[in-house]
Amino acid sequence: MENKRTCLYDKHVALGALISPFGGFDMPIQYSSIIDEHNAVRQACGVFDVSHMGEVRVKGTDAERFVNHIFTNDITEPPIGKIFYGMMCYPNGGTVDDLLVYKMGEKDFFLVINAANIDKDVEWMQQHLEGYEVDFEHQSDYYGQIAVQGPEAETVVEEVLGLACKELTFYTVKTIDTAGETVIVSRTGYTGEDGFEIYGSHDFIRQCWDKLIESGRCKPCGLGCRDTLRFEVGLPLYGDELSADISPVMAGLSMFCKFDKPEFIGRDALLKQKTEGVERRVIGIELEGRAVPRHGYPVLAEGRQVGEVTTGYNSISTGKSVCMALVETAHAKLGTPLEIQIRKKTFPGIVVKKRFYDKHYKKD
Numbered sequence: 001m002e003n004k005r006t007c008l009y010d011k012h013v014a015l016g017a018l019i020s021p022f023g024g025f026d027m028p029i030q031y032s033s034i035i036d037e038h039n040a041v042r043q044a045c046g047v048f049d050v051s052h053m054g055e056v057r058v059k060g061t062d063a064e065r066f067v068n069h070i071f072t073n074d075i076t077e078p079p080i081g082k083i084f085y086g087m088m089c090y091p092n093g094g095t096v097d098d099l100l101v102y103k104m105g106e107k108d109f110f111l112v113i114n115a116a117n118i119d120k121d122v123e124w125m126q127q128h129l130e131g132y133e134v135d136f137e138h139q140s141d142y143y144g145q146i147a148v149q150g151p152e153a154e155t156v157v158e159e160v161l162g163l164a165c166k167e168l169t170f171y172t173v174k175t176i177d178t179a180g181e182t183v184i185v186s187r188t189g190y191t192g193e194d195g196f197e198i199y200g201s202h203d204f205i206r207q208c209w210d211k212l213i214e215s216g217r218c219k220p221c222g223l224g225c226r227d228t229l230r231f232e233v234g235l236p237l238y239g240d241e242l243s244a245d246i247s248p249v250m251a252g253l254s255m256f257c258k259f260d261k262p263e264f265i266g267r268d269a270l271l272k273q274k275t276e277g278v279e280r281r282v283i284g285i286e287l288e289g290r291a292v293p294r295h296g297y298p299v300l301a302e303g304r305q306v307g308e309v310t311t312g313y314n315s316i317s318t319g320k321s322v323c324m325a326l327v328e329t330a331h332a333k334l335g336t337p338l339e340i341q342i343r344k345k346t347f348p349g350i351v352v353k354k355r356f357y358d359k360h361y362k363k364d
Helices: 010-016 034-043 062-071 116-125 155-160 202-214 224-230 267-276
Strands: 018-022 025-030 046-049 054-059 083-089 095-105 110-112 135-138 142-148 173-180 181-184 193-200 219-221 280-287 298-301 303-313 321-328 339-340 345-352
Touching: 010 025, 010 034, 010 202, 025 142, 025 224, 034 046, 034 219, 046 224, 054 062, 062 110, 062 155, 083 116, 095 116, 095 173, 095 219, 110 116, 110 173, 110 339, 116 135, 142 155, 142 202, 224 303, 280 303, 280 339, 303 339, 321 339
Parallel strands: 046 219
Antiparallel strands: 018 025, 046 142, 054 110, 054 135, 083 095, 095 110, 142 193, 173 181, 181 193, 280 321, 280 345, 298 303, 298 339, 303 321, 339 345
């Protein structure tokens, strides 16, 4: 089956991007270099095509009750305009996907899901609609999306795109009527830096992209540095740090599972894991030297394999060789010595916090 293409695909080709398959789409991995693009986001401003992400709208009388049933976080109390991070889980606690839920109105929620999981997620949600009075709309084909990220993102979005965004605090959303349509602007960021996501029609997103590139104030960035950026600040990627076999508790994301709200799918299994403990946990490891640990490499303790690397890089912002790894809980404590097997050699490391680089989000 052929990969899909986003509404910005021809723009990436015109800029000479290296294109590669990701999540069923042909996506730009890099334009100049991953290091250049990574540093642009950390120091100034970069723009990502994230139109491959999926969008679902849930409205109606039971919208809140339905979303709370399929989602680990609690969406009931906070005001309209708030965004929530959390997971959809299987009854056994395994992760269907991690996602964002935008509270657009009292009975109106906008769900943003991972590209590789769109079909699976939509099917999962639809399987649980029975008994809920909701209008469920799969909107992935309508929306294009860009993410403008970095310390200069706010100024660039305001001045280059003419979209008022200053008043948005971290993890909030608003709509703007412009160019004959209603666009969605949010302030979350998957890079550890301040940043905005803009959702609109394909035409609108193409116009935004052109303005940003022509301005010279925003570097085009590929999925290569998106991964190095999110990894450095300890943010998970579905398929690496979360999966059907890796629950939110195992991934260290229990804070996004609200056990005091009414029953949600996977609650009992996750609560059991939280109270009784889990056999494996996602941790951070810092290696001595410059050897680079990659996904799937074995993690050893005294010569015995106790886990494997989920994501690893020589961190661009810190210069250290670090990785996240899923290991037996007995070896998950901070300061525990471990080794990573890279081809035929082993390299010593130590368990550290998963956040290898401090986040720089806008504070409320």
